[in-house]
Amino acid sequence: MSSNTLSAVLEKKIRRLCLNDFPCGHGSWRKTKDSAAGADSESTDSLLDLLSCHHSPWRYDDSWSPQASALRKLAVLSPQHLHTNFIYSYFTTLRIVDKGVSAIDNGLLKFSKLEELVLSANKISEIPAENLPSSLKILELRANRLSSLNSLTGRLPPCLQYLGLSHNSLASHEDVSHLTGRHWPQLVCLDLSDCDFQDQKTLLEALSSLPCLKTLVLEGNPFTLAPSYPGFTVDRLPALSCLDASWISPEERHSFRGLAEMSELITDTASATVNVGRMRGILDPLMSVEENAPDFPVVSFSYFITYEFLSHETPGELNLGSEAKFDTASTAHVTEDGSCDTDLLSSKKCERETSKPDTEVCVVNTEGACSDAIRVSSHSTSKLTWSECMDFSDAQTYVVSSLGDLKKFLNQGLYLRLEEEKVLSWPAVSEDAPVTKNSQTVKEKKGGKGKESPGKSGSTKDKPKDKKKKSVPELVQDAPIRTILGSAHVPLQSLVKGGQKVNVICDLGVLHSESKVEAPQTPQKDLGKKIKEDKKKGEKESKQREGSDARQKNTASVKGKGKGKKKPELDVHTDDSVSVEVSVELERWKSASEAHQLVLPH
Numbered sequence: 001m002s003s004n005t006l007s008a009v010l011e012k013k014i015r016r017l018c019l020n021d022f023p024c025g026h027g028s029w030r031k032t033k034d035s036a037a038g039a040d041s042e043s044t045d046s047l048l049d050l051l052s053c054h055h056s057p058w059r060y061d062d063s064w065s066p067q068a069s070a071l072r073k074l075a076v077l078s079p080q081h082l083h084t085n086f087i088y089s090y091f092t093t094l095r096i097v098d099k100g101v102s103a104i105d106n107g108l109l110k111f112s113k114l115e116e117l118v119l120s121a122n123k124i125s126e127i128p129a130e131n132l133p134s135s136l137k138i139l140e141l142r143a144n145r146l147s148s149l150n151s152l153t154g155r156l157p158p159c160l161q162y163l164g165l166s167h168n169s170l171a172s173h174e175d176v177s178h179l180t181g182r183h184w185p186q187l188v189c190l191d192l193s194d195c196d197f198q199d200q201k202t203l204l205e206a207l208s209s210l211p212c213l214k215t216l217v218l219e220g221n222p223f224t225l226a227p228s229y230p231g232f233t234v235d236r237l238p239a240l241s242c243l244d245a246s247w248i249s250p251e252e253r254h255s256f257r258g259l260a261e262m263s264e265l266i267t268d269t270a271s272a273t274v275n276v277g278r279m280r281g282i283l284d285p286l287m288s289v290e291e292n293a294p295d296f297p298v299v300s301f302s303y304f305i306t307y308e309f310l311s312h313e314t315p316g317e318l319n320l321g322s323e324a325k326f327d328t329a330s331t332a333h334v335t336e337d338g339s340c341d342t343d344l345l346s347s348k349k350c351e352r353e354t355s356k357p358d359t360e361v362c363v364v365n366t367e368g369a370c371s372d373a374i375r376v377s378s379h380s381t382s383k384l385t386w387s388e389c390m391d392f393s394d395a396q397t398y399v400v401s402s403l404g405d406l407k408k409f410l411n412q413g414l415y416l417r418l419e420e421e422k423v424l425s426w427p428a429v430s431e432d433a434p435v436t437k438n439s440q441t442v443k444e445k446k447g448g449k450g451k452e453s454p455g456k457s458g459s460t461k462d463k464p465k466d467k468k469k470k471s472v473p474e475l476v477q478d479a480p481i482r483t484i485l486g487s488a489h490v491p492l493q494s495l496v497k498g499g500q501k502v503n504v505i506c507d508l509g510v511l512h513s514e515s516k517v518e519a520p521q522t523p524q525k526d527l528g529k530k531i532k533e534d535k536k537k538g539e540k541e542s543k544q545r546e547g548s549d550a551r552q553k554n555t556a557s558v559k560g561k562g563k564g565k566k567k568p569e570l571d572v573h574t575d576d577s578v579s580v581e582v583s584v585e586l587e588r589w590k591s592a593s594e595a596h597q598l599v600l601p602h
Contacts, residue, residue: 139157185212296427301386
């Protein structure tokens with residue numbers, strides 16, 4: 001007999017009761033009327049105390065059966081009754097939880113009066129009906145390894161009132177065919193929670209044939225994520241009193257009346273809406289820019305949230321649609337003037353981007369099994385410039401037809417990340433106009449007191465319109481530099497357990513801003529040096545006219561600038577963490593009339 005069978009585990013439990021050993025059973029320790037009192041004998045009351053006293057070494061854990069303690073007391077009071085058949089027939093309740101039981105063998109039939117059998121958290125893969133006692137009324141098989149109910153084809157317990165099959169991999173139409181009134185005529189309570197049933201109409205069609213069914217638990221199945229749940233179930237099973245541990249009120253039953261007749265509206269699809277709201281806590285990135293920094297490059301910052309979610313689109317559609325959209329958005333600023341080479345931009349993009357969100361990625365469960373991989377599509381909110389409170393107001397609705405994948409995704413939760421996009425802009429290099437002219441014009445615009453060049457004074461007076469046009473040089477933008485500033489995880493298990501909405505404020509942590517903005521090593525570096533040299537030449541004449549006090553101030557400014565280069569500023573920290581408002585809501589029909597109004601014809 002294998003040690004992992006149910007009868008083997010039960011035999012070990014019964015042996016540990018020590019029904020024939022002290023203080024139970026027959027023995028010299030028992031004081032009788034005919035025997036003389038001695039130090040080696042105990043009264044019946046003393047022997048019973050040894051069984052129940054908390055500090056007694058003979059006290060026994062009877063959590064596996066309430067009859068265990070009663071049987072030990074009987075072994076003290078009337079040990080002559082303890083024969084084998086009596087012991088087996090004495091048990092009416094057995095609870096063997098997490099003991100590694102892998103098979104229900106025919107040894108269970110010896111327990112002829114067994115009414116309750118709890119076998120939760122074991123390794124049972126089949127339920128041989130011929131090995132179940134006919135007296136059984138409660139059968140609990142929660143969290144086992146059941147993948148099929150095909151073994152329930154023989155003689156079933158006719159008086160079974162409770163059947164618990166939750167947390168098992170049951171999903172096929174064959175499994176549904178074994179959950180009918182023909183098999184379970186007396187079944188009152190059925191627990192199918194956290195299984196993998198996806199076809200709601202087929203399952204409820206079978207359950208409607210159970211004549212005595214009053215309590216039903218279905219939460220955690222993929223089909224419960226559809227908008228028609230629980231309304232369709234309430235209307236389809238009019239005799240049901242309790243659904244998912246909640247009593248069905250007359251008002252609820254009235255509101256869903258007629259939904260079962262709208263079969264064309266009942267589809268195995270789910271609709272989830274993800275909302276990204278306001279974000280707070282980011283420091284102004286321009287606070288860390290040095291006052292004496294060069295005019296170029298011009299640096300701009302923007303922020304956005306990226307997350308992955310399931311989509312009703314096929315993987316091919318995701319690649320052709322969302323990926324192309326992302327590439328267009330990321331290169332729109334770069335190609336605005338049309339003067340950049342495509343290959344050069346692509347190479348810059350690969351070098352500059354710290355993180356690039358994928359448009360289609362593969363999310364795998366914690367065990368890393370390839371069979372549990374889930375295809376998701378990436379979504380990014382609009383890019384906002386900095387403010388103390390940035391309101392993305394981003395709402396995306398996803399219609400998912402694979403409810404099994406949606407259940408896995410919700411159990412894993414939603415992962416989102418905060419990204420910063422930095423863009424460096426440089427003056428465009430023009431062959432017609434020299435660089436020094438554009439640089440000097442920008443200087444004049446920023447300072448407001450720049451002087452005209454002697455050789456160009458006449459031409460600028462004659463053509464003021466041309467001067468206005470050339471005062472703002474064209475800017476060429478580098479590929480965006482994307483950096484992940486923080487990430488967060490949003491648990492969504494409550495949606496699988498019957499919840500409709502998860503509304504949280506995600507804590508993205510305390511972020512660090514850069515000490516200063518430096519120009520990257522790009523081909524525009526030489527251009528920046530030329531601009532700086534031209535600025536120095538233009539300022540030379542004005543410096544010669546200033547007094548000694550002004551020269552001292554300029555000298556101090558130069559020294560301060562040199563010190564800044566030797567000792568760069570430390571990273572700026574913020575005590576307040578960055579937070580963003582996120583909500584995920586499943587569509588649920590509140591009534592039959594609402595369902596008829598919301599569902600549009602396809």
